[in-house]
Amino acid sequence: MNPFLIIMLILLVVSGLGLIVFILLHSGKGTGISDMIASSVYSTQTGTSIVEKNLDRITIIFAVVFLLSLIVLMIIYPQGTIAK
Template sequence: MNPLLIIMLILLVVSGVGLVIFILLHSGKGTGISDMIASSMYSTQTGTSIIEKNLDRITIICAVVFLLSLIVLMVIYPHGTIAR
């Protein structure tokens, strides 16, 4: 296997797992996993707290890394070109 392929696959898997985890940490309509884990850290105001803003940023970064690694894999290794 090519080292570039291995690196891109690792990036794809790690960013995909991170994306799932960080999306699950987002609070929905007041009750979410993030509220259950650290309910005392969140404010009860209507605005977004600093922790939720950082969670949004990390989620966006994971999504961008996931999409970029997926696009790079699609361009460099089209369907059927990776030998087993």
Template structure:
């Protein structure tokens, strides 16, 4: 296996795990139980918008890395060549 392919596989796995974690960290927009619990922990006026913006940026960055590494791996390993 090419070392460059290993790097892109590691980037794919890490960015996928990062996407799962950062998407789950976003606050809910509904009025359910999770919103009631979260509203008691912090107020929306105390700087959470900055935290949400940074979390959005990190999530978008992980998504871009995930998609780019996926595209590179699709080009390097066309359909049916990974089993050789």
């Protein structure tokens, strides 16, 4: 295996695991009636916090790296063929 393939596979795996972790770190957003009532009664802030914005940015970065590494691997090694 050549070094480029190893680097791309490592990027794919690390970004995939990071994507899973950071998606699971997001807080749930309720859409039911009880969640709307509870949020209007108990919440004084309607905006997202800095932590949530940074979490969104990190998740987007992991998603972009994952997709780019996947596309590069698909272009360079079509149909899963890896030369010896």
